[in-house]
Amino acid sequence: MTVQTPPRVTPGTPATAAKPETGKPWKERWAGLFFVAPFLLLFAVFLAWPTVYGLWNSFFNTSLAGVKQEFLGLQNWREMFNDPAVWSSLKNTLVFTAMSTPPLVIIALVMALLANRRGVLGWLLRFSYFAPFVLPATVVTLIWVWIYQPGFGLVNGLLTAGGFAEIDWLNTDNRAMLAVVITTVWWTVGFNFLLYLAALQGIPAQVYEAADIDGANGRQKLFRITLPLLSRTTGLIVVLQLVASLKIFDQIYLMTNGGPNYATRPIIQYIYQNGFTNYRIGYASAISYMFFAIIVIVAVLQFKLFAGRKEADA
Amino acid sequence: MLEDSPPPPPYRPNRRAVLGGLLGAAGALALSGCGSLGGKPRVREWNLFGGGDGARLLEIHKQYVAEHPNVQFEAHTLAWGPPFYTKLAMSAAGGRAPEVATLHLSRLKGFSPTTLLDPIPVDLLNEAGINESDFLPASWNRAMVDGKLYAVPLDTHPFVLYYNTDICKKAGLLGPDGKIKPVKGVDAFVDMLKAAKDVTGKYGASIETTNPWRMWWTLYGQLEGKFFNEDGTQLILDDAKALEALDLMAKLAADGLVPRSANYPALVAQFSSGDVGLSFNGEWEVTTYQTAKMPFSMAPFPVVYDVPKYAGDAHTFVLPHQANRSKDDTKATIEYIAWMLKHSAEWAAGGHIPAYQPVVTSQEYLDLKPQAEYRSVAPDVFFDPDAWFSGSGAQLQNEAGAAFSGVFSGQSTPKAALAQFKAATQTLLDTPSPV
Numbered sequence: 001m002t003v004q005t006p007p008r009v010t011p012g013t014p015a016t017a018a019k020p021e022t023g024k025p026w027k028e029r030w031a032g033l034f035f036v037a038p039f040l041l042l043f044a045v046f047l048a049w050p051t052v053y054g055l056w057n058s059f060f061n062t063s064l065a066g067v068k069q070e071f072l073g074l075q076n077w078r079e080m081f082n083d084p085a086v087w088s089s090l091k092n093t094l095v096f097t098a099m100s101t102p103p104l105v106i107i108a109l110v111m112a113l114l115a116n117r118r119g120v121l122g123w124l125l126r127f128s129y130f131a132p133f134v135l136p137a138t139v140v141t142l143i144w145v146w147i148y149q150p151g152f153g154l155v156n157g158l159l160t161a162g163g164f165a166e167i168d169w170l171n172t173d174n175r176a177m178l179a180v181v182i183t184t185v186w187w188t189v190g191f192n193f194l195l196y197l198a199a200l201q202g203i204p205a206q207v208y209e210a211a212d213i214d215g216a217n218g219r220q221k222l223f224r225i226t227l228p229l230l231s232r233t234t235g236l237i238v239v240l241q242l243v244a245s246l247k248i249f250d251q252i253y254l255m256t257n258g259g260p261n262y263a264t265r266p267i268i269q270y271i272y273q274n275g276f277t278n279y280r281i282g283y284a285s286a287i288s289y290m291f292f293a294i295i296v297i298v299a300v301l302q303f304k305l306f307a308g309r310k311e312a313d314a
Numbered sequence: 315m316l317e318d319s320p321p322p323p324p325y326r327p328n329r330r331a332v333l334g335g336l337l338g339a340a341g342a343l344a345l346s347g348c349g350s351l352g353g354k355p356r357v358r359e360w361n362l363f364g365g366g367d368g369a370r371l372l373e374i375h376k377q378y379v380a381e382h383p384n385v386q387f388e389a390h391t392l393a394w395g396p397p398f399y400t401k402l403a404m405s406a407a408g409g410r411a412p413e414v415a416t417l418h419l420s421r422l423k424g425f426s427p428t429t430l431l432d433p434i435p436v437d438l439l440n441e442a443g444i445n446e447s448d449f450l451p452a453s454w455n456r457a458m459v460d461g462k463l464y465a466v467p468l469d470t471h472p473f474v475l476y477y478n479t480d481i482c483k484k485a486g487l488l489g490p491d492g493k494i495k496p497v498k499g500v501d502a503f504v505d506m507l508k509a510a511k512d513v514t515g516k517y518g519a520s521i522e523t524t525n526p527w528r529m530w531w532t533l534y535g536q537l538e539g540k541f542f543n544e545d546g547t548q549l550i551l552d553d554a555k556a557l558e559a560l561d562l563m564a565k566l567a568a569d570g571l572v573p574r575s576a577n578y579p580a581l582v583a584q585f586s587s588g589d590v591g592l593s594f595n596g597e598w599e600v601t602t603y604q605t606a607k608m609p610f611s612m613a614p615f616p617v618v619y620d621v622p623k624y625a626g627d628a629h630t631f632v633l634p635h636q637a638n639r640s641k642d643d644t645k646a647t648i649e650y651i652a653w654m655l656k657h658s659a660e661w662a663a664g665g666h667i668p669a670y671q672p673v674v675t676s677q678e679y680l681d682l683k684p685q686a687e688y689r690s691v692a693p694d695v696f697f698d699p700d701a702w703f704s705g706s707g708a709q710l711q712n713e714a715g716a717a718f719s720g721v722f723s724g725q726s727t728p729k730a731a732l733a734q735f736k737a738a739t740q741t742l743l744d745t746p747s748p749v
Contacts, residue, residue, distance in 0.1 A: 063748035065426035
């Protein structure tokens, strides 16, 4: 795309090329390391080491209760592949991801297009679209559990007023997940909306001016200018959203506790149940690593896909 | 004015000295933060009482703090069930647990007492005036693991019957003394619910359908069903009896005598709003309904089948494992436990039947209405099966909840639900014990 303005050069400041690092005395180079040391230390203690330790645990029958620990080899991993609950909960996580990602991207885009305007209406839309995102999970789920409640909840009230039968949203097999997805979209779409809005506001006005002069209509401007210029942002949002959706736990734990009959239990809740409720840290570690691998694969695939497209664009 | 040299600068501490000094001071503060240097023994208590009983506990603790100005006391209520046990286990595994915590007696053996708990110093307990003879032998023996005392029983809490006196009077369920007429047998039980339903126009009774373990375990116990074999290695569930109980539960929901779906808050709300005339629940919501000023009383759960058995459990005090247990703190902790037992008449006002016998036989307790109405069931409390995955809020109850809630909602047949529950139990049995 060739819509970039040339870099502005302030007179007086020479356009300094960064000096090659190799010329610096060792003391200055060490100073850099010294400054990042606090972060490196925290990173090593709270992320790198637990990651390695978790993998290590997955080969033992490590127990939260702190009793005898024996080497099991691949036994945890073998148990995992034969445990139907692992696969059904993994399926629930994937179903949630597949159901929640498209609306969270498309609705965010539509909302950003609506709210990208000046004046009071623009302000009001921006505020109300983003507002739910600042609520904590506990508040959001509390509100929605009431909304879904049979008997006196808002949704069922509307259904019965419209002459339909009541639905026990959170306790019916194939409705509970939909209910959680709707809640999640309402709650978190504001973040994607904000990313889209920022990207929209970054599109230079002269592009639209030029299009106007050429006689393009609104539809053409949307599909030929706006959407193509947003494609990088869309890529970013899709990756972030996929990873966020795969990590689903809070809303489900608080709204259905994985029910009814485990129909909404995500893989992370199963890991939690094994590791903490049943003290089986070793087995929980094995499942975590399998899931970690899936997230890494999804993220890498996404990046490859979008990196490939970028090169094609250039 | 001319000077030869600038005057010497006034003394300014250099940066290193200041930083060094601050670091030293911070270190000294951190050091003094460890241990109870203030001289006051410290008692931190973690509990899981979030219902009406929790409100009662706060009142009792207020009195304890007023009477013990020399003890630094902190109590924390954590979310019931897995969240509580998870946090307690982790704090004990790290050796940095609170001085004392509550624990369900049914969870004791599954909580790995040898690594996560410290034994109760019985000599200190005796010094504080509490003896073995103050408890029923059954509850004291259950608190022993490998010959050591790991828990001090506080109470027993059976599954009971709550009834709305206004509704039941209109339904003709009350006797001349104003108490509910005891019913016996399946037909009488169902008729009682029907009569209540006719008055309310909604349901007969409220029940937690999302976690119906207590209901099923009560019915199965009344049928004299067995669960594990003697050494706890085999599931010997009696399918016919288990199904009979599940069939009854399905029938109650199908006939609209209980809701098809209700979680715990809904169970409480339906009873306090008068949508139901009866409620099947543990006895710990007394304070909630009293605060709501509603006309109600309580009775033992009906004997629907052959023998009186009531699903239940007991709360105990335990000493979670601390790496460096202080003598003074432990002494104060044991004294706290003793004080709580001696004041358990106030605890009983919250619904639970005290374990400390001098209180059970006291006039103060016998005068408590409706709390003393169901005290007779204490010996018939039916504890959960003995296994590391069993007990209040443990995995076995969760599996039962997942399988059996479908019986109420109609999404599952009793047969399918039982098959699912048996398979889940077998999987847990086959899993090597982590404790």
